[in-house]
Amino acid sequence: MIFVTMGTQIPFDRFLRMLDEIAPLMNGEEIVAQTITDKYIPQNFKTVGFIAPDAFNDYICRARIIVSHAGMGSIISALDAGKPIVVVPRIAALGEHRNEHQLATADALEKLGYIHVARNTDELRKILCDNNIETLRKIDRCAPQDFVNAILAKI
Numbered sequence: 001m002i003f004v005t006m007g008t009q010i011p012f013d014r015f016l017r018m019l020d021e022i023a024p025l026m027n028g029e030e031i032v033a034q035t036i037t038d039k040y041i042p043q044n045f046k047t048v049g050f051i052a053p054d055a056f057n058d059y060i061c062r063a064r065i066i067v068s069h070a071g072m073g074s075i076i077s078a079l080d081a082g083k084p085i086v087v088v089p090r091i092a093a094l095g096e097h098r099n100e101h102q103l104a105t106a107d108a109l110e111k112l113g114y115i116h117v118a119r120n121t122d123e124l125r126k127i128l129c130d131n132n133i134e135t136l137r138k139i140d141r142c143a144p145q146d147f148v149n150a151i152l153a154k155i
Contacts, residue, residue, distance in 0.1 A: 001029065001030045001031070001032065001059075001062050001063050001064060002026070002029060002030070002031045002032075002063060002064060002065050002066075002067060002128065003032055003033075003034075003059040003060060003062070003063035003065075003066050003067070004019060004031065004032065004033035004034065004035070004045075004066075004067045004068070005033070005034045005035075005056075005066070005067075005068045005069070005071070005074045006033060006034065006035040006036075006068070006069050007034075007035070007069050007071050007074075008034065008035070008036050008049060008050055009036075010036075010090070010096070010097065011035075011036055011037060011038030011039075012035065012069060012090060012096060013037075013038055013039055013040040014091075014094065014096065015069065015088050015090075016033070016035065016037070016040050016042050016047075017040055017121075018088065018118075018120070018121045018124050019031065019033065019042065019044075019045060019067070019124070020040075020042040020043060020044050020045065021121055021125075022121065022124060022125045022128055022129075023042075023044035023045045024044055025125065025128075025129060026128065026129075029064070030046075031044075031045035031046065032045070032046050032047075032048060032059060033045060033046070033047045033048070034047075034048055034049070034050075034051050034056070034059075035047050035048075035049075036049060056077070057077070060077050060078065060081045060083065061081060063083060064083075064084075065083065065084045065085070065086065065128070065133060066078040066083050066084070066085045066086070067085070067086045067087075067088065067118075067124070067128070068085060068086070068087055068088070069087070069088060069089065069090055069102060070087050070088075070089040070090065070101075070102035070103070070105040070106045071102075072105065075087065075105075075109065075114075075115060076139070079114060079135075079137070079138065079139045080139060080141070082135050082138050083135060084116065084133045084134055084135045084136070085114075085115050085116065085135075086115070086116040086117070086118050086124065086127050086128070087105075087106045087109070087110075087115050087116070087117050087118070088117075088118050088119075088124060089102035089103045089105065089106040089117070089119070090102045091103065112137075113136050113137055114136055114137050114139075115136065116133070116136065
């Protein structure tokens with residue numbers, strides 16, 4: 001399954017169109033997108049609105065891959081679960097957000113080697129059709145022991 005999270009505050013029709021174009025190429029793999037719809041209603045995958053935290057975590061756990069806007073909650077959830085994540089940042093210049101912070105987030109985390117980024121339909125298609133996509137980096141819930149020791153040495 002591919003789990004897509006676009007947030008529930010602002011519609012993201014460009015992302016919906018991109019995914020709707022790609023969905024028929026996914027050989028019947030289930031695609032579920034958490035989103036709100038505005039003018040564009042997808043035809044090739046399921047959309048859901050608000051998802052309670054337990055159900056959201058269930059989708060994350062069951063997914064082969066997570067595709068998301070550049071929201072930090074979604075990114076951290078995918079990294080915490082050790083899932084590959086593809087980020088499609090909202091672009092303020094296209095009226096998708098208030099400023100370009102999602103582009104900055106995507107660029108920074110891509111440079112650090114944590115996420116895959118798709119800026120257009122072709123890039124998203126290439127990543128999603130790669131059956132060997134892997135998690136780039138995992139995050140730990142605990143600080144590294146050398147960091148903890150350094151702090152303890154200062155006390």
